[in-house]
Amino acid sequence: MIPELFNTNNKAFTMNILRNDLWLIRLLYVLIHQEPPANSKEDFVHMFSLYYKGNSSKEEELKTFSDTYNSSNVVYWYTENTFIFSVFNQALRERNIPIICAYHFFIYDLYQHIERAHQLFNKTTSSMHVYWGQIMNKMEIERIKDSNKFDLRLSNSSMLSTSLDHTAASAFIEGYKPNDDYHGVLFEIECNTNLISRPFVEVSKES
Numbered sequence: 001m002i003p004e005l006f007n008t009n010n011k012a013f014t015m016n017i018l019r020n021d022l023w024l025i026r027l028l029y030v031l032i033h034q035e036p037p038a039n040s041k042e043d044f045v046h047m048f049s050l051y052y053k054g055n056s057s058k059e060e061e062l063k064t065f066s067d068t069y070n071s072s073n074v075v076y077w078y079t080e081n082t083f084i085f086s087v088f089n090q091a092l093r094e095r096n097i098p099i100i101c102a103y104h105f106f107i108y109d110l111y112q113h114i115e116r117a118h119q120l121f122n123k124t125t126s127s128m129h130v131y132w133g134q135i136m137n138k139m140e141i142e143r144i145k146d147s148n149k150f151d152l153r154l155s156n157s158s159m160l161s162t163s164l165d166h167t168a169a170s171a172f173i174e175g176y177k178p179n180d181d182y183h184g185v186l187f188e189i190e191c192n193t194n195l196i197s198r199p200f201v202e203v204s205k206e207s
Contacts, residue, residue: 027097027100028100028107031100031101031104031107031108032107032108032111032112034108035108036104036105036108037104040104040105041066041069041105044102044103044105044106045062045065045066047102048062048083049062052083058083061082061083061084062083065077065082065084071109071112071113072113074106074109074110074113075110075113075114077106078106078110078161079161084106087099088103088106091103111199114199114200115199118199118200119199127190127191127192127193127194128164128190128191129164129188129189129190129191130162130163130164130169130188130189130191131162131163131165131166131168131169131170131186131187131188131189132160132161132162132163132169132186132187132189133169133170133171133172133173133184133185133186133187134172134173134184134185134187135172135173135176135182135183135184135185136182136183136184136185137181137182138181138182141183141185160189160200162189169186170186172184173185173186
């Protein structure tokens with residue numbers, strides 16, 4: 001019997017104080033620059049085939065992924081509404097090392113693709129304004145407020161999928177009823193290509 005992928009007691013954070021996430025940043029640095037083993041995708045498919053055994057919809061998603069995935073369509077698979085996307089980001093938010101490492105080939109392909117596209121993007125665009133809607137727990141929101149108050153740098157632990165459209169980003173939090181623990185937050189982000197940063201690119205034509 002394969003164990004649960006995630007511990008239900010784990011706290012999930014998208015944003016964290018940078019100094020607390022240096023180990024994760026270093027791990028991701030290794031994964032995006034070191035080529036994965038040749039059988040990484042096969043190991044990934046095998047692991048999830050055990051986990052989702054008996055779940056027909058997930059088994060179908062996994063079969064399609066196994067049959068069609070390659071490095072050239074990694075953006076499509078990242079933006080497609082399947083477990084590939086949801087499990088990946090949950091693993092990043094919960095700092096789940098085994099699952100993150102299982103995604104090594106995917107992380108490597110995605111970063112390489114975005115980095116190449118970013119270099120071309122820089123030649124035609126100097127800046128862009130994007131929006132990001134996210135459900136966050138109260139502790140995480142307070143952490144963001146504290147970072148502004150004490151001038152602390154924040155680290156984002158997931159791949160940010162943003163939108164150029166304010167309305168589209170707002171749709172991710174509309175209808176959500178805030179409670180004592182969670183609230184919907186809409187971020188406005190100014191991306192300046194003249195600054196040294198993680199690569200970013202507009203991928204609507206590939207998703």
